[in-house]
Amino acid sequence: MEFLYTLIINIIKVAVVFGVTLLHVAYATYFERKVIGRMQCRLGPTEVGPMGLLQPFADMFKSLFKEDIIPTKADKAVFFIAPVIVLAPTMTSLSVIPFSEKFIIADINVGMLFILACASLSVYGIILAGWSSGSKYAFFGGIRSAAQVISYEIAMGISLASVFLMAGSVRLDEIVKAQYEYPLSMYAPHLIIGFVVFLIAAFAETNRTPFDLPEAETELVAGYLTEYSGFRYALFFLSEYVAMFIMSSIMTLCFFGGWTIPRFITDILPFLLYVPGIFWFLLKVYFFIFFYYWVRATVPRYRFDQLMKIGWKVLIPLSLFNLLLVAFVKRFVL
Numbered sequence: 001m002e003f004l005y006t007l008i009i010n011i012i013k014v015a016v017v018f019g020v021t022l023l024h025v026a027y028a029t030y031f032e033r034k035v036i037g038r039m040q041c042r043l044g045p046t047e048v049g050p051m052g053l054l055q056p057f058a059d060m061f062k063s064l065f066k067e068d069i070i071p072t073k074a075d076k077a078v079f080f081i082a083p084v085i086v087l088a089p090t091m092t093s094l095s096v097i098p099f100s101e102k103f104i105i106a107d108i109n110v111g112m113l114f115i116l117a118c119a120s121l122s123v124y125g126i127i128l129a130g131w132s133s134g135s136k137y138a139f140f141g142g143i144r145s146a147a148q149v150i151s152y153e154i155a156m157g158i159s160l161a162s163v164f165l166m167a168g169s170v171r172l173d174e175i176v177k178a179q180y181e182y183p184l185s186m187y188a189p190h191l192i193i194g195f196v197v198f199l200i201a202a203f204a205e206t207n208r209t210p211f212d213l214p215e216a217e218t219e220l221v222a223g224y225l226t227e228y229s230g231f232r233y234a235l236f237f238l239s240e241y242v243a244m245f246i247m248s249s250i251m252t253l254c255f256f257g258g259w260t261i262p263r264f265i266t267d268i269l270p271f272l273l274y275v276p277g278i279f280w281f282l283l284k285v286y287f288f289i290f291f292y293y294w295v296r297a298t299v300p301r302y303r304f305d306q307l308m309k310i311g312w313k314v315l316i317p318l319s320l321f322n323l324l325l326v327a328f329v330k331r332f333v334l
Contacts, residue, residue, distance in 0.1 A: 013105045017094055025241040026056035032293045039297040063234040071227045073134030082132060083228070083235035085125030089118035090239045093246050098173045100259045100277035111172045112164070112254070115246065116157060119205060122239065123149040129236070130224035141223025144213050144304060151311035152204035152211075158319035159194040159201070162326040163187060163254045176258035183264070186257040193322040195255045197315050202247040204311070206240060209296040213304050248288035249281075256284050 030045060030052065037044030045052030070076060096111040098104040108114060123146055130142020164170050166187060167178035179186050188195050204211040213223075225236055252258055259277030266273050302310070 010105060013103070014095070017099075017105060018091070021091070021094060021242060021245070022238075024245060025238055026060065028241050028244070028289065029059065029237075030056050031289075032296075035290065035293045036297040039294070060234070064231055066230040068230040068232065069227075071134050074227065075132040075134070078128050078132035079227075080232075082125045082129035083232045083239075085128060086122050087125075087235050087239045087242075089121040090242045090246065093118040094242070096172070097246070097249050098176070098253070098258065099281055101173070103278060104173070107173070108171075110170050112160065112170045112175070112250075115250065116153070116160075119243075119246075120149070120153060122243070126224050129228070133224070133227035135227050138224050138226045141226070145207065145224060148204050148207075148211065148213060148307060148311075151308060152201040152315070155197050155311060155315035155319045156201035156205060158316070158323055159197040160250075160254060162191055162194040162319075162323050165323070165326050165330055166191065172253050172258075175254055176260060179257045180260050180263070183262075184257075185260050185262045186255060188255040191255065191322070191326065193318060194326070195251070197319045197322065198251065198255070200310070200315060202251065203292070203295065204307070206243045206247055206292075208240075208244065208292055210299045210301050211307055212301060213307055244289055244292055245285065248285045248292075251288050252281060252284040258284075 033055075034044040034052075036042075045055035048054045048058045070079060093115045095105040096108055096114050098107070098111075126145040127142040130138040130140070130145070133139070163175060167175040169175060169178070182190065203209075207213075225233060228236065259281040261272060261280050
């Protein structure tokens with residue numbers, strides 16, 4: 001009976017997270033177009049619904065009913081499965097993210113490592129999408145993505161290792177609780193180097209401007225997406241925005257105290273303790289998503305050689321220095 005109860009609760013949690021995630025992606029695109037429009041003195045969506053609020057649903061129906069074109073030279077089986085290989089690990093990562101102290105689908109001991117593993121799997125789908133399309137533009141995009149993800153995941157992993165050292169755990173809930181012991185209830189001020197390295201690597205990991213080289217329209221038409229259309233194209237789009245949410249969640253959980261707020265604030269305003277933790281969590285996550293949009297609107301795209309140089313010659317040495325510094329402080333100072 002207890003097993004059945006647990007199963008029903010987990011199914012409800014999965015349904016809630018999946019449904020809210022799809023709604024988030026729909027309106028993340030709307031919010032992005034509005035924010036970037038305002039920054040560039042444009043209006044963004046205005047026509048479909050009041051203030052353009054129904055534009056995401058119009059885009060969804062357009063994608064569902066567009067003709068699904070398959071290139072003659074494509075490897076059809078791989079071409080079909082590649083979008084699923086990209087999306088499935090990304091959606092699976094949501095299962096181990098603690099949205100608050102008591103809301104998590106799968107509370108496992110190695111939550112952070114599981115997310116990193118899923119992030120690494122998604123790149124296989126991108127490579128297969130580029131290779132199976134039978135197009136040199138798509139193939140170049142897939143190869144670029146492989147090189148980019150490998151380069152930046154090293155720096156990302158090392159920067160997170162400093163968080164694990166400080167917290168003494170790889171469980172995301174324990175990392176959040178460990179941060180609460182510090183004056184600002186967050187690691188960001190103490191691990192500023194690691195945070196900056198992770199922030200930059202997160203842009204490369206999600207293929208967002210200024211590191212969107214795998215789909216650079218000025219060079220590769222649309223990169224690995226070139227030959228995709230309709231619903232399959234939308235799956236790649238969904239994966240990118242969910243990945244942004246996951247990276248923003250990791251920054252929130254590992255560097256900004258997750259669902260908690262600084263103790264000195266709650267000492268001054270004790271009624272804030274009654275605000276649900278998920279509110280603070282989502283507030284921080286959406287700040288980082290806004291930052292993604294801000295960067296896209298203001299920073300030009302790097303060349304691919306500059307991208308590799310930043311990854312290997314700047315971020316990896318910086319993350320190694322940060323790890324050694326944290327290990328020294330943890331061993332001899334704290």
